[in-house]
Amino acid sequence: MTNSRTLLAICLFGALLSCTDEITLESRFEGSELAVEAWLTNESEPQTIILTESQDYYDNRLPDGVTDAQVVISEVIDSVPTGNLYVFEHQDSGRYVWTPEEGQTLGNVGTTLGLGIQRGEQQYAALTNINRTAIIDSLSFQVEEESLGLDEGIYAQIYARDQVGIGDAYFIRSTINDTLLLRAGELNLAYDATFSPGTNTDGVAFIFPIRFRINKTDDDGGPVALQPGEKVAVEIVGLSQAAYLYLRIVTEQINNGQSGLFDLPVANSPGNIFDVDTQESVLGFFNVAEVARIERIVE
């Protein structure tokens, strides 16, 4: 709903003399906490888990890595870890990497995996299943005519189909000329083939706004046309239900603060990694996914 809220905001503030002023607030930061970034795939390539510390919201710096932890992943069957253990070795600045042998992966779709982290006396754990991804049909380039907020030019669309069965969620990432698109407005999620659950849509092509959101945007959020010779690469990552909710709230929160009157309340994204002693969740997320990829050069 981010789009329609932005649309509302534009209409409203275009009509009146509103203004936004930057202000400085006193820091309300209480202290750093562990943040776990464990978004893995079942591809046979090195997998990285990043451990960092949270920081003051207004620090405007890169995070400090957590270098003194042990990180493992284990296959879990009937809530019991099996002997299939994947040890992630610390490389640098909080990056823990597991390098598979040739052809080795974390498992197939449906496999349950457990994440264990030990830092000093503290232990953290999480569980997830390997989630299936969507079926990519094509990556197409189409010339669009000038219309509202859109310049005439070539734009990409990712034609992908949702898997049959209600409840599949996907995270779509786009890289243009080796630049991963990371603007808040470029975060692209699909639930079945639309934005969110509860629409009874299933097994069809992603709706237009999702297909189109792989294009680069400018400072004002408007799509930027592609130039001949540019390379577009798209990956679609399968998400668990909890991961979808987590990223959905991330999307809402990082886009918040732009629409004023129609902002949503600040909410924390609910993680799935818990402190073993306190059962409190820690920052960050653990998701293992099947991935579909496609790339193409604009002619």
Add this chain to the structure above:
Amino acid sequence: MLKALLLSLSFFLSLTLAAQEKVTVKGTVTDATNGETLIGATIYLKGTTKGTTTNEYGFYSLTVEPGEYVIAAGYLGYQEQSRTETFIGNFTADFELAESGTQLAEIVVTAEEADANVADVQMSVEQLDISQIARLPALLGEVDVLRSIQLLPGVSTVGEGAAGFNVRGGSIDQNLVILDEAPVFNSSHLFGFFSVFNPDAVKGVKLYKGGIPARYGGRLSSILDVRMKEGNSKQFQMDGGIGTIFSRLSVEAPIVKDKSSFLIAGRRSYIDVLAAPFLGDDLAGTSLNFYDLTLKTNYKFSDKDQVFLSGYFGRDNFAPGDQAGFSWGNTTTTLRWNHLFSDKLFSNLTFYYSDYDYAINFGDDPEEDAFDWDASIVNFSAKPEFSYFINPDNVIRFGGQGIYYRFEPANAIAVSDGTEIDISVANQWATETAVFVENEQSIFEGRVKLNYGLRASHFAYLGGRNVYEFGEAPREGLARPLTGAEPSERSETIKDWFNLEPRASVQYQLTETSSLKASYQRTAQYIHLLSNTTASVPLDIWTPSTNNIEPQLADQYAIGYFRNFKSNTYEFGIETYYKDFQNLIDYVDGADLVLNELVEGQIISGKGRAYGAEFQIKKVKGRLNGWINYTLARTELLTPGINKTDWYPSRFDQTHNLNVTGFYEVSDRVTASATFAYITGTPVTLASSGYYQLGYFVPNNEGNGRNNFRIPDYHRLDVSVTLDPKKENADKRWQGQWIFGVYNLYSRRNPITVSGRQDSDIRPILGQAINTESVKLSVVGNFIPSISYNFKFR
């Protein structure tokens, strides 16, 4: 229940018997120049303590011992009229009052009898006359009913531009806004800047904040009763105006003199007309407008029967270019029939239809890629009401209401790459019925007045779509998982509720000029607006109570002291209230409220409490008049899983709310007015820390507190000057009036929210820091001058 009914009936009968042998005088009180009925005009017998006031239709009935009396009718701002009558048999005495003629008459700050604030049993009620609303400094010079309401004690809003208003800690959907009895579900144009009521068509508004009589129900916190004019029954009259935002025109005239009249009033904004030349090619075909049309007519068949038909149609349209459109609006129609069964038994039967809907569509090719979405809430109602005027000390009202609702949360079709996807949310149906009895009584020679009553309400959530069952949430504050879905028939009742809502007010006259009042009310609310943004948006949908959503309940206790000084020149009042809410609606984090048939699993139920003190001093006469209103208040919520399940202030909690408004009659032609507001900043939730994830910087609110930061305080001064036509031109048919105003005179940038956000001017690069900043958003960032011209032609 039956026992209570029988008891009240026997009481009723005994009163009836006691009332025989007496004489009843009845009639209506109207404005002599246009025939408009006067609501709340006083009728009294000189030299006695006997008197009454006119009801919502200008009708009164007074039963006394036979004899010779001087009967007088009065209304503030009008010349009193009296005549000597011999009361031997029942008779009719109608009064047509003439305005007092002085300039002062129009700017008196109350619209009833002089000491109503002290002498009436009703407390926590605010009444504004349209002529008074018209003199207030207004945003962009547009006279506005709802913005005027916000100056009253106990009434607040989240901020400028926010839709709706909050009464004594209630959310905006807890106000029943009725236009000629029909509910208006979204009372705003342009989000929240202007209300949907055309001031040319409005006679007056009455806001009940507490002590709500049993005849009203359906919402927890307030009733805003907006009454439309009937239309001039004496002569042709045309009013209009040209303002910064709207142009208005209204025509009213008799159809059959003194028997029938009509009113047509329309407004249209013209931002789009003004902006058209500046729009680029991609915005060609943009429509950006709002309009409303109000119609009313009435016919008096006989002394005993009168019928009123009124309608309202309003719409906001936003269509940037020809590939997208967004529009919303209300439609209401009311048919009312006043019938006099006897000189003492007045009845009104109302039928209304009300509808709020919105529609969104975009996409360039309906065959390939398009999106079409509309939603609405429709309701039909029948509402009989009877007033039995037993004697001057006793009026019984009784009646009932039946409402049939249809909720259409979303009829939505997405066409994706040629495949049509129906993402509609199935309709819901419900009925709401209520019966009430209410007695207004005066005892101990009028030293004590009572209004007590009981409303019995029933709500049935009907079948017609899947009935969803949800399990326990995995953790507090998270959505509940779907565990079952059963199809159901329209004829089935899925769940129903029955509530008794006792209401009582008491007034004790301490001295001639002072009184104490107290009131209690229980209110039940069965339909709810789902909204989790700072301010409500037109897309928000209404939902009935269902097997997963309980009706909201509130109890309110209030006491007050009222005193007038210098023969009612100064009015003083202090009221304190305590309000207890149950089953308030909140949402899980990340709740998806629109286009989601499973929204019931994302709603969490909490409780609330609101308490405060409201002070009001008014000067109602003299060249300088006005008021000082001050409210000290607290509103808190307790919702499982939110704020660690501890009490937290609501988004519209305002500790201090001060309003000072003054009108000064500079000369016969010139009135200056000013209004100043000072309001404590409202609380918001802010992130304190953040962490990186997937290349994004994710905000985090440590401790997960809700509404843990207050935005800076709000204050604003508005001024205006009204230039009326020259006295010597009073006989001319064309009367023009100029209003010059400045809103936010000293250009304060009052924030509506403070928030943290990511800097959107730099493209984030993986491996580089993302910058954040905090910003405050002010909806009005500057002073806003305005000029408007109003005219009257008759």
